[in-house]
Amino acid sequence: MAALSPVMDVAGVEAFLRAEFPQVSDDYTVAAIGPGTATIRMEPDHRHLRPGGTISGPTMFSLADCAVYLAIIAHVGPEALAVTTGASIDFMRKPAAGKALVADVTLLKLGRGLAVGDVAITSEGVSGLVARATLTYSRPRA
Amino acid sequence: MAALSPVMDVAGVEAFLRAEFPQVSDDYTVAAIGPGTATIRMEPDHRHLRPGGTISGPTMFSLADCAVYLAIIAHVGPEALAVTTGASIDFMRKPAAGKALVADVTLLKLGRGLAVGDVAITSEGVSGLVARATLTYSRPRA
Amino acid sequence: MAALSPVMDVAGVEAFLRAEFPQVSDDYTVAAIGPGTATIRMEPDHRHLRPGGTISGPTMFSLADCAVYLAIIAHVGPEALAVTTGASIDFMRKPAAGKALVADVTLLKLGRGLAVGDVAITSEGVSGLVARATLTYSRPRA
Amino acid sequence: MAALSPVMDVAGVEAFLRAEFPQVSDDYTVAAIGPGTATIRMEPDHRHLRPGGTISGPTMFSLADCAVYLAIIAHVGPEALAVTTGASIDFMRKPAAGKALVADVTLLKLGRGLAVGDVAITSEGVSGLVARATLTYSRPRA
Numbered sequence: 001m002a003a004l005s006p007v008m009d010v011a012g013v014e015a016f017l018r019a020e021f022p023q024v025s026d027d028y029t030v031a032a033i034g035p036g037t038a039t040i041r042m043e044p045d046h047r048h049l050r051p052g053g054t055i056s057g058p059t060m061f062s063l064a065d066c067a068v069y070l071a072i073i074a075h076v077g078p079e080a081l082a083v084t085t086g087a088s089i090d091f092m093r094k095p096a097a098g099k100a101l102v103a104d105v106t107l108l109k110l111g112r113g114l115a116v117g118d119v120a121i122t123s124e125g126v127s128g129l130v131a132r133a134t135l136t137y138s139r140p141r142a
Numbered sequence: 143m144a145a146l147s148p149v150m151d152v153a154g155v156e157a158f159l160r161a162e163f164p165q166v167s168d169d170y171t172v173a174a175i176g177p178g179t180a181t182i183r184m185e186p187d188h189r190h191l192r193p194g195g196t197i198s199g200p201t202m203f204s205l206a207d208c209a210v211y212l213a214i215i216a217h218v219g220p221e222a223l224a225v226t227t228g229a230s231i232d233f234m235r236k237p238a239a240g241k242a243l244v245a246d247v248t249l250l251k252l253g254r255g256l257a258v259g260d261v262a263i264t265s266e267g268v269s270g271l272v273a274r275a276t277l278t279y280s281r282p283r284a
Numbered sequence: 285m286a287a288l289s290p291v292m293d294v295a296g297v298e299a300f301l302r303a304e305f306p307q308v309s310d311d312y313t314v315a316a317i318g319p320g321t322a323t324i325r326m327e328p329d330h331r332h333l334r335p336g337g338t339i340s341g342p343t344m345f346s347l348a349d350c351a352v353y354l355a356i357i358a359h360v361g362p363e364a365l366a367v368t369t370g371a372s373i374d375f376m377r378k379p380a381a382g383k384a385l386v387a388d389v390t391l392l393k394l395g396r397g398l399a400v401g402d403v404a405i406t407s408e409g410v411s412g413l414v415a416r417a418t419l420t421y422s423r424p425r426a
Numbered sequence: 427m428a429a430l431s432p433v434m435d436v437a438g439v440e441a442f443l444r445a446e447f448p449q450v451s452d453d454y455t456v457a458a459i460g461p462g463t464a465t466i467r468m469e470p471d472h473r474h475l476r477p478g479g480t481i482s483g484p485t486m487f488s489l490a491d492c493a494v495y496l497a498i499i500a501h502v503g504p505e506a507l508a509v510t511t512g513a514s515i516d517f518m519r520k521p522a523a524g525k526a527l528v529a530d531v532t533l534l535k536l537g538r539g540l541a542v543g544d545v546a547i548t549s550e551g552v553s554g555l556v557a558r559a560t561l562t563y564s565r566p567r568a
Contacts, residue, residue: 090534090542093535108555118558
């Protein structure tokens with residue numbers, strides 16, 4: 001595909017995050033935006049824990065979903081709302097308790113109808129991915 | 143497969159939910175437990191909303207994940223922790239704002255190693271499924 | 285959603301299958317078409333076997349993909365081509381060697397842009413599903 | 427995770443492929459084996475085509491499934507059979523007609539119970555991925 005170029009920078013995406021996702025914006029930070037990519041960092045707190053002390057799967061899903069959404073916004077601007085139409089996620093190993101999660105997004109497709117993003121989630125201090133996900137968004141027609 | 147029989151009833155699973163998932167137990171109710179099935183109901187509040195006023199995808203994922211977990215527990219007892227290893231979810235239509243979501247779980251497999259549950263999510267007043275998901279859990283070896 | 289009504293019957297879908305999928309039409313039979321549903325039957329032969337004598341996962345994926353495609357065609361007519369945009373599949377237990385597979389499709393969504401179908405695959409003589417899949421198709425804009 | 431090291435080389439995996447997958451070994455070539463990775467190449471022929479002239483989704487699924495299987499074998503040896511328990515696949519763009527497909531596998535997990543591999547599929551002459559998939563295998567207990 002043609003090389004993707006972001007149209008918003010870290011500060012712009014961060015401002016969008018704070019305005020549109022107040023529920024999570026205390027936990028999430030926009031760490032980097034690049035051509036076809038975005039990195040979102042999350043500091044987990046007690047609300048995200050699962051029996052056994054690990055970070056819950058839904059917490060990682062939320063991070064993955066938001067991270068791809070922000071990656072799309074970074075490349076198309078704060079457009080009329082894209083909606084998630086499907087997702088798959090695999091959980092490979094336990095995140096370290098109390099450590100940050102880092103979601104690295106690669107946009108695989110940014111079409112007029114559908115956008116697809118792949119997410120690799122790592123946990124600081126853990127070797128290998130803790131989760132990977134792919135999310136598909138449907139973009140509204142102009 | 144051999145017919146599945148629950149080993150816990152609604153009250154037992156509800157008690158387990160309150161003890162193990164205090165973060166969500168205000169929102170979730172165990173509505174029914176049957177052979178190979180479970181129904182979990184969720185009353186959404188403002189914390190679950192997404193830009194545009196709809197219930198967020200991660201909220202539905204959380205419900206699906208918890209609902210399958212509870213369905214497994216209902217059939218094997220409150221065992222050492224099963225962990226989610228993978229999930230897929232499709233979002234078909236918008237839930238009605240402010241209405242309850244109902245997650246109907248069917249256990250597709252309850253093996254010694256893996257358990258697989260299928261979830262159909264409906265929104266009160268909306269015709270057709272709002273989401274469907276399949277979740278796989280790995281069960282610890284005795 | 286509004287109730288779905290098929291616009292083609294078993295004979296019509298069968299004719300479409302023979303014309304458009306000559307590679308598989310010796311193996312597949314259209315067993316039933318109903319409102320929002322379709323049942324496709326497959327007689328496996330040696331080409332579908334995997335080391336160990338079981339029917340291969342890709343063979344079941346092919347059946348699931350074709351079955352949802354035929355279910356869509358049955359409800360919209362032999363339209364300009366829909367393309368698969370995503371799929372998830374879970375394999376729960378081994379099919380019986382040499383026995384027919386039956387794919388029961390339920391259309392979960394049949395929108396102007398996306399169609400989503402759920403498939404339950406059973407193997408004659410095996411209790412419980414051998415596989416389940418969900419497939420998403422993007423429909424071309426008129 | 428600990429760094430993965432293959433225990434078989436390209437020639438060894440190729441020999442395994444020819445012995446165990448005679449149905450596809452005319453079409454597939456083992457192009458590379460590395461630490462945690464494998465590259466499998468496929469030359470499509472007319473049997474893989476879909477209405478419209480493109481390579482079918484099931485053909486890409488088959489390639490992805492076989493490629494992850496071979497990547498696992500390359501790292502554990504030709505062991506008692508691992509079985510696919512689940513998969514997700516996204517199709518992003520059309521492969522070029524008549525051109526080779528290349529499947530690059532990265533093993534995300536190679537545990538005693540489960541192995542997870544991610545696959546990126548490219549089509550010669552097409553920019554961007556044509557498909558991505560993740561497959562989970564359950565490994566038999568010794």
